Amino acid sequence: MSDKKLKPKERAASAPSPTVGGKETILVVEDEELVREFVASFLGECGYKVRLARNGVEAQEVWRQHASEIDLLLTDVVMPQKISGIELADKLREHKPQLKVIFTSGYSLELMEEHFKTRTDFNFLPKPYAPTKLKELVRSSLDKAA
Numbered sequence: 555m556s557d558k559k560l561k562p563k564e565r566a567a568s569a570p571s572p573t574v575g576g577k578e579t580i581l582v583v584e585d586e587e588l589v590r591e592f593v594a595s596f597l598g599e600c601g602y603k604v605r606l607a608r609n610g611v612e613a614q615e616v617w618r619q620h621a622s623e624i625d626l627l628l629t630d631v632v633m634p635q636k637i638s639g640i641e642l643a644d645k646l647r648e649h650k651p652q653l654k655v656i657f658t659s660g661y662s663l664e665l666m667e668e669h670f671k672t673r674t675d676f677n678f679l680p681k682p683y684a685p686t687k688l689k690e691l692v693r694s695s696l697d698k699a700a
Contacts, residue, residue: 575600575689578625578696582606583613583642584658585633589681593628596685597692610637617646624653626696631659643676654695658683 580602584590587608594604605620607613610633617624627646629639637645643655660681677695679688 574693576602576693576696579603579605579620579623580626580628580692581613581616581620581624583608583610583627583629583633583639585609585630593688596688600689600692602692609633609635610639610642611635613637613642614645617649621646621649624650626654626656626692628656628658628692631657632661654698656691656695 575597580597582590582593582597582604584593584606585608590606590608594606597604603623605616605624607616612635613627613629614637627643629642631639633639633642639657639659643653643657647653647655655675656677656679658679658681662680663678677691679691
């Protein structure tokens with residue numbers, strides 16, 4: 555038997571608590587099918603209810619059917635069908651001013667500065683983004699006071 559004392563295991567550095575998901579409803583507007591399906595699946599696994607649209611025209615139809623339950627709009631800025639994500643957000647906020655919005659784009663915010671220079675009521679998530687960043691931004695956006 556050894557006289558050697560066993561050292562207590564060092565405690566692992568406490569990791570920040572994981573960002574909690576939620577039960578809110580998110581309208582995801584994304585023209586890239588793989589991105590749209592991945593985001594829907596990931597947010598669904600986080601507990602959110604997800605409504606999908608491929609473009610602004612579809613998003614407006616989804617909105618007409620489910621506006622009362624949608625808490626957050628997650629939209630690409632540049633989309634086909636003549637309605638940009640910015641125009642879509644403005645239209646939906648006419649009906650629901652407290653709607654939270656996250657814009658995404660493969661273009662940097664600096665390149666899109668012209669679109670956002672007078673806006674302060676949004677969050678921007680550059681593509682490609684890590685799922686954890688998406689989850690954190692969704693939760694923090696939903697938790698912000700209107």
